[in-house]
Amino acid sequence: MRPPAAEGPSSFRSQQRFSDPAQSIPPEWTAPTPPHGIPVVNPDTTGPIAVLEQPYLDLSTVALLGQPKRKPTKGWRRLVYLSSGTLVNLGDGAKAARRDTLTAQVNRPLRGCYRIAVLSLKGGVGKTTITATVGATLASLRGDRVIAVDANPDRGTLSQKVPLETPATVRHLLRDAEGIASYSDVRHYTSQGPSRLEVLASESDPAVSEAYSSEDYRRTLEVLERFYSLVLTDCGTGMLHSAMSAVLKKADLLVIVSSGSVDGARSASATLDWLDAHGHRDLVRTSVAVVNAVRPRSGKVDLKKVDDHFARRCRAVLHVPFDPHLEEGAEISLDRLKTPTRDALLELAAVVATGFPATR
Known part of the structure; x- marks a missing residue:
């Protein structure tokens, strides 16, 4: 007896043993993936919705091993x-x-060059010392280059705060400015201390340094801005000397230095008055006032009232305590400063860094 004949292809498909794969894919498989997770199916509905699940675990070292x-x-x-x-x-x-x-604040990223002018109408308040110490603090903690420029027309002493490596001055830098093409070229004109702070000295002859004009200061900055992230300028006590107009025009931050005495506070306040009256109100509002103890505390001045006065006019007010090492007036070593002095300078450097422009 012959076996029954096999069914044709049409009858085989009619048994519906197989289905179209395109029709059997779950809809959640084809749903678009959201940016921070995978699509999930809402049990109350029949279609996929873009409910974001928790993102994938971070695989950084801190996430996997913890913060030691x-x-x-x-x-x-x-x-x-x-x-x-x-x-x-x-x-x-x-x-x-x-x-x-505070150290993390000091190390805020900085794009370009940030210019800080340190000034006061009164001499003997430690303006040069504050320039050197806050500059040394910034240079010792940051990885970029920091330089302090002596713009005092009356035989400035900023170069005496670091070991002297060269007799060159800002006048020599300006003379050779056209031939300066690299950082190593600039280093021929600067002296560097243990903190890595570099100093560009002024002329020792007052008759020559008086000729340091606004144009000279502008040309000096044009050279330094190419190689340094922070430029501090130690200004003279007068607000009307030739370079001062360019200093104020180029400054991103003013540091106003006062002593803890009555005349020191009045002179610092008069500095702010002069700046307000000559169109620099924005610089006054963002400035930092420093009450520097140039001698051991023995007076009866109410420093809280001094703080209150400057706090109403400046962005911040800070105190730098008396330190025997700074009183010497010689080369400055941060390691020889007392702990309260180092802490005060660190806080001052951190406040300065809060003024850095935001970077991505």
């Missing part, structure tokens, strides 16, 4: 850490954490 606790650097916490054979790590205290925060 820093070893204590001083005090009883360090003693416990060492005496326990490094098994008990309590980390640094609040003061050390504060220093870390």
Whole structure:
């Protein structure tokens, strides 16, 4: 007996043993993927919706290994850490954490060149010392180049705050400006201290330095801005000398220095008055006032009232305490400063850095 004949192709398809793959794909497979997750199906509806799930876990080192606790650097916490054979790590205290925060602020990214002018109408308030110390603090913590320019027409002493490496002055730099093409060329005219702060000296002859004009200062900045991220200018005590108009026109920040005495505070306030009256109100509003203790505290001046006066006119008011090393008037080493002085300078540098223009 012959077996039954096989069914034709049409009858085989009619059994619907197979379905079209394009019709069997779940709709959530074809839904667009949102930017921070994958599409999920809402159980209350039949179609996919773009509900964002939690993003994928970060695979950074901190996320995978955690933030390691820093070893204590001083005090009883360090003693416990060492005496326990490094098994008990309590980390640094609040003061050390504060220093870390300020240091991070000092290291804010900076694009281009930021120009800081340090000035006061009164001499003897430590204007040059503040220029050198805050410049040294910035240079020691940041990785970019920092330079301080002596624009004092009356035989400035800024170059005495760092070891002298060259007899060259700003006048020599201007004479050879057209041939300066690299940072190594500029270094022939500057002296550098242990903090990495560089200083461009002024002329020692007052008759020559008086000729340092606004045009000369503008040309000096044109050279320095190409190679330095921070340029601090130690101004003279007069507001009307030849270079001062260019200093104020180019400055991004003013640091007004006052002593803790009555005449020092009045002179600093008079400096702000002069700036207000001559069209520099915006610079006054963003300026930083520094009350510098040039001698041990012994007077009866109410410094809280001094602070209140300058706080109403400036962006910030800070104090730098008296320090025997700074009183010497010689080369400055940050390592020889007392801890309160270093902390005050760190806070001043951090306040200066808050004025840096925002960068992406």
